[in-house]
Amino acid sequence: MRIDPRRVLLAVAAPTIAIVFALLVTALVLTSTGDPVLSTATAVFDYARKPAVEAQILNQGTIYYLSALAVAVGFRMNLFNIGVDGQYRLAAFAAAVVGSSFTLPKPLHILVILLVAMAVGAMWAGIAALLKTSRGVSEVISTIMLNAIATTLVAYLLRRFKVDTPGSNNVATKSIAESGAFPGLGLIPGTSVKVFGFIIIAAVAGAAYAVVLSRTRFGFDLRATGRSRTAAIASGVDVRRMIVTSLLISGAIAGLVGMPQLLGGSTRSYSLDFPAGLGFTGIAIALLGRNNAVGMALAALLFSFLDSSSLILDFNGIAKEIVLIIQGTIVLSVVVIYELVRRYGVAAEQRRVSRQLDGATA
């Protein structure tokens, strides 16, 4: 692949400008509430350099990255899988129930749990796929409804499958046996906080995503369908099958989103306080990272870093909800700036070509 320096520059420029813009907005908000801008920024960056916090950023980033991958598979085909949120929660719950019901030798136990999670995630996404292909229901609406249905379904099932833990109000499923634990990695020196071993699986999934999309026929069909449905049909792509397959894959990856926490956390069970809303963060990260495997990894780390800063903000007496504003501003400004940069790129390309043509005729 030939690398065009101009295109690389444009690709990097957009997110950089967006982040700078979001920081400016944040500074403005901080000033308007009378909080010091500079000392807050130093406090946030100093805090993020602590080893325990670094490990935490990597862990949260792993989860965000998987969620973004799930969303991106749909995005590349112009499908908006807003249902990642419901898919991963239902999948994590099912995996917790099934995984705690038996024990197997170590790698096998984990493998079975992962397969269950992926199957359930894919199944929940499959409903939206079927509704779209057979009844023409927009996946945007159906996945949102399925999110709400998943919330109540999990709440109902959780009460049926709960086990009582003495001295705790938290409602949780039975813990998965030790053989289902995904070992953590001591990647960061100077802290006892382990990094999720799942970070390796996330990296492998990211690599697979990049390779499949840009190096296989399936990936080509998928991108072609996303760019122009009519052109894809004309070249012999079965669009219905592509919709079903890509949503199933998206759902299967979504099934993995809850796994780092479920298998790498301390309780290894699904409980009331299992993290929710990761699917929506995934959408934001996929947008920020432009559905690019590396870009999304950086975006996931950025969001995770911003999340980690909420603790120290709270400590300094600043409303930690400002993090949400930063994240929202980044997403909105990044899509606007991508569009501007794209227009600029097209115009520059046109000028370059017309110059070359002038040169050829002169």
Added chain:
Amino acid sequence: MLLSVAVGLLLLSIVRVATGADDLTSGGTVSAALALAVPIGLAGLGGLWSERSGVANIGLEGMMILGTWGAGWAGYQWGPWTGVLVGTLMGAVGGLLHAIATVSFGVDHIVSGVAVNILGLGATQFLSVIAFDGVKGAGQSQSPPLPDIVTVGVPGLGEPLRSLEKHHWLLVSDLAGVLRGLLTGVSLLTVLAVLLVVGSYVVLWRTAFGLRLRSCGENPVAAESLGVNVYLMKYAAVIASGAFAGVGGAFLAIVAGNGYREGQVAGRGYIGLAAMIFGNWRPGGLVAGAGLFGYTDALQLRRGGESVHALLLLVGLLLLVGAVLLALRSRLVAGTIAAAVGAAALAFYLRTDVVPEDFTTMTPYVATLLVLALASQRLRMPAADGLPYRRGQGG
């Protein structure tokens, strides 16, 4: 339209008599249904304006959230109507943001909508911490209780209708219940919402401005060639869209709830959008859609287990009838599916006495999915809805 309402009421009446689930058509249920339908209908109205001008708007949820917060913040300080006004304005700001991104910068409409939702949620949570911290009766995620908006009704109607209802006669009592729900104890803001729907119809379908606006949603290039300022129309439509969603949010905070609470909107922006799609991008249709969702939502609140259980009987029977009709038209696959689902609903009805509470909470969402699955093939959205448009792109 009137006929289908009448048939629906008759069916409900029969099911009510057969099962004894009196809350199916009681005045209380209808009144609750109306109150639940209004915010959904207002969100749908927002969607109607926006999508008729060609801008898909899934940011309604975020705009509604802004509306609930604005109403909560202004409402406890300067009274409920100021709350409605500020909620409307905050929603309009959300709409303006969406318009800037989609119209001026040509960002993908869904992407921008998602971003508006994230931003609306984040901004309100942040503002709550600043504005409500230390205020009496408030917390970091809720405003103080708000003063109510007065309710109105047709005088002298409540008592006679209530006594008619108590007899539980077939059809007569049901009709009395529906009328009591619709005509007595109605919030002024509900009346305003009804006027907004009628007004939207008049403006969009009976004025030159409305024709221009809708032409942007069908074919912006053609509209441009006729001298319509497409950007201006789209801006007006999307800002109005946010304002309607804001009124819906204000209704949630002031009338339906007792102040702003975090998470109060709970997907109603999306459901409103679904109601509008179900209503085929028409005001009358979206009212029907909002009514349906409001009704299923109200049922689950009023002895939900029993009422939704009775509804299962109705759904099961309807699906079986549908299956026979489909089979007669030799559409065997669809007929078999309908028969299977219908039989499952009936089996569930016969084997249980009440539906567990969690499942009744699901009812509006499942109803949305079912209704879209059954209706969506005959729908026609504005031809250029959701497509990017740049001035002069027609050449």
